[in-house]
Structures are given as C-alpha cells and as structure tokens.
Amino acid sequence: MQEKVQSESFPRQLPSTASIEFHPLHAMLVSFPIVCFVGAFVTDVAYWRTAEMMWADLSAWLLAAGLVMGVLAAIAGIIDFVGNREIRKITPAWIHAGGSGLVLVLAFFNSLIHSRDAWTSVVPAGLILSALTVMVMVLTGWMGWTMVYRHRVGVIGS
Numbered sequence: 001m002q003e004k005v006q007s008e009s010f011p012r013q014l015p016s017t018a019s020i021e022f023h024p025l026h027a028m029l030v031s032f033p034i035v036c037f038v039g040a041f042v043t044d045v046a047y048w049r050t051a052e053m054m055w056a057d058l059s060a061w062l063l064a065a066g067l068v069m070g071v072l073a074a075i076a077g078i079i080d081f082v083g084n085r086e087i088r089k090i091t092p093a094w095i096h097a098g099g100s101g102l103v104l105v106l107a108f109f110n111s112l113i114h115s116r117d118a119w120t121s122v123v124p125a126g127l128i129l130s131a132l133t134v135m136v137m138v139l140t141g142w143m144g145w146t147m148v149y150r151h152r153v154g155v156i157g158s
Helices: 023-030 029-048 054-081 091-114 125-149
Strands: none
Touching: 023 029, 023 054, 023 125, 029 054, 029 091, 029 125, 091 125
C-alpha cells in the first residue's frame, strides 16, 4: 500500500494565471500544436519517400493548424509567465518560453516553404525545418514537464 506524500515535501504551488475553473489553458492548448507539428514531420517524410502530393498538402494544413493553435497556447503561456513573478524566477520557464517561440518561428517559415509547389515545398528545406521544429519541441516539452512536476507550475491541490 502506498503512503500519500505530504504536501510539505513539495515546493510551493504556482497556480496558472490563464485558467478556466482552475484548469490551466496553456496545458489544455499545447497538445494541439505538438501533434500538428509532429504530424507535419511525419507527412513530410512520407512525401519525401513517395512523392505523393497528398502528403505535401497534408503537411501544409497541419502546419497551418499547428500555428493557429500554437499562437493560442503561446498567448495563454505568456499570460502565465507575465502574470506570476515566481514563474519568471524558474530557469526552465525561460528555456520553455524561448524554445516555444523558436518553434513558432520555425513552423511559420516552414509554412511559407510549404506554400511552394510540389517537390520544392518539402525537399529538402521543409523536411529539415519540420525535423528542427520537432527537435526543439522535445527540449521545450522537457522544460514544460520540469515546470509542472518539479516546480509545480499550474498544479492545484496536493
């Protein structure tokens, strides 16, 4: 039988400023751009291997949807970041914020490249940008995890 860990052993909780009924908006929104940008990378690889135009089209749509949802997630994240001085004292918060901004910039330029026609819309620049976007997301995701599970950002209750 597991014992319940006392809340005194955890650092102080840092509630989310942008939330609905104590549910942090950033955490709710961030999974959409992650899925879209990873999906864009997968469909770029599929296009590179098959030259089937459907994959390039799907990549372009995934990038567009990921950008829209990414901007919404970023707005919620910025509200949390700016709205709580304690969050700004956490080093992973700065890495997460900067990395997330870089992800959106990479995805924006990737979207512009994907607006070109046929092979040049994906190979090689689109594929490289999609891979870079996913690699940066791994780092920013790790920093986001650190903020929630080590620094208790956006966590309510014990």
